[in-house]
Amino acid sequence: DTEVTQTPKHLVMGMTNKKSLKCEQHMGHRAMYWYKQKAKKPPELMFVYSYEKLSINESVPSRFSPECPNSSLLNLHLHALQPEDSALYLCASSQAFLAGAGEQFFGPGTRLTVL
Amino acid sequence: AQKVTQAQTEISVVEKEDVTLDCVYETRDTTYYLFWYKQPPSGELVFLIRRNSFDEQNEISGRYSWNFQKSTSSFNFTITASQVVDSAVYFCALSEDYGQNFVFGPGTRLSVLP
Numbered sequence: 001d002t003e004v005t006q007t008p009k010h011l012v013m014g015m016t017n018k019k020s021l022k023c024e025q026h027m028g029h030r031a032m033y034w035y036k037q038k039a040k041k042p043p044e045l046m047f048v049y050s051y052e053k054l055s056i057n058e059s060v061p062s063r064f065s066p067e068c069p070n071s072s073l074l075n076l077h078l079h080a081l082q083p084e085d086s087a088l089y090l091c092a093s094s095q096a097f098l099a100g101a102g103e104q105f106f107g108p109g110t111r112l113t114v115l
Numbered sequence: 116a117q118k119v120t121q122a123q124t125e126i127s128v129v130e131k132e133d134v135t136l137d138c139v140y141e142t143r144d145t146t147y148y149l150f151w152y153k154q155p156p157s158g159e160l161v162f163l164i165r166r167n168s169f170d171e172q173n174e175i176s177g178r179y180s181w182n183f184q185k186s187t188s189s190f191n192f193t194i195t196a197s198q199v200v201d202s203a204v205y206f207c208a209l210s211e212d213y214g215q216n217f218v219f220g221p222g223t224r225l226s227v228l229p
Contacts, residue, residue: 033217042206042219043160056216088158103150104217106160 004107006091012113015081021110023074023091031055032074033104034066035090043090049074081114088112118142119209119220127226128197136192136223138207144168149183149190150208154222160206166190197227 004025013019023032031050035043048056049068057066063085065077074091088109095102118141128134140149151163164174166183174181178195194201207220 042222045217090160092160103162103165105162106152108157108159111158 004091004093004105006089006107006110008110009108010111010113012115013078013081014115015083017081018077018079020078021076021089021091021112023076023107024072025093025105026072027093027105028071029093029095029102029105030071031094031102032068033092033094034074034076035092037088037090037109039087047076078112081112083114086113119207119218121205121207121220121223123223124221125224125226127228129228130199131196133193133195134197134225134227136194136205136207136225138190138192138220140188140190140207140209140220142188142209142211144211146211148210150210151181151190151192152206152208152219153203154206155203163192194225197225199227199229201225202227 004023007022011019031048033048034046036046037043045058046060047054047066052068052071054066063080067075067077076089088111090109091107092104094104120139122137126134145168147168149166153161153163164181171183171185173183180193182191190207192205202225204222204224206222208217210217
C-alpha cells in the first residue's frame with residue numbers, strides 16, 4: 001500500500017467552528033508532514049512529526065493544532081480559523097530522518113474554505 | 116538558509132516538443148537532497164525523482180531526464196516528446212538536515228498543447 005489518504009476532500013467551515021483533518025498511511029513511514037498550499041503557490045511546510053513526536057513547527061498560529069495518535073495517523077485540529085486560512089491542506093509521509101531524506105508521498109489534500 | 120529558484124513561471128509547448136524546466140538551488144550544507152514533483156490539475160503531488168548531493172549522475176526514466184550539476188547548483192528536468200498529459204505544475208524541492216528542512220521552489224506551470 002503506497003497511498004496516503006486524507007479526509008475529508010472538501011471542508012467548509014465558519015470562523016467559530018471546530019473541525020479536524022485526518023491523514024493516514026500504511027507504508028511504515030515514521031515521518032509525517034502537514035503542508036498548506038494557497039492557489040498558484042508552492043506547498044508551505046507547517047508541521048513535521050518524527051516517530052510520533054512533533055519535530056518541526058514552522059511558526060504556525062495556535063488555531064492549528066496537530067496531533068499524531070500513532071505511527072499511521074496524523075490529525076490537524078482547526079479552531080477559530082480566518083478566511084485567509086482557506087487553502088489546500090496536504091499531508092505527506094516519508095521514511096524516518098537519519099535514514100536519508102526519503103521522498104515524501106503526498107495525499108490528495110483537503111480543500112478548506114473558511115467563511 | 117536554503118532556497119530554490121525556478122525562473123520559468125509558465126511554459127507552453129506544442130505536443131512532441133522537448134522542454135527543459137530549470138531549477139537552481141542554494142544551500143550551505145554538503146549533504147542535501149533534491150527532488151522533482153509534479154502537480155496535475157487534480158492537485159495531488161506526484162514524486163518524480165530524488166537525488167542526493169553525492170550522486171551527480173544524470174538519470175533517464177522514459178521520456179524524463181534530469182541533469183544535476185553541483186558546479187552551477189542546478190538540477191534541471193527535461194521532458195522529451197512532450198504529451199498533453201504532461202501538463203501540470205512542476206516543483207523542484209530541496210531537503211537539508213536529513214529531511215527535516217524541506218522547501219519547494221515556486222513551481223513552473225507547463226502547458227502542452229495538442
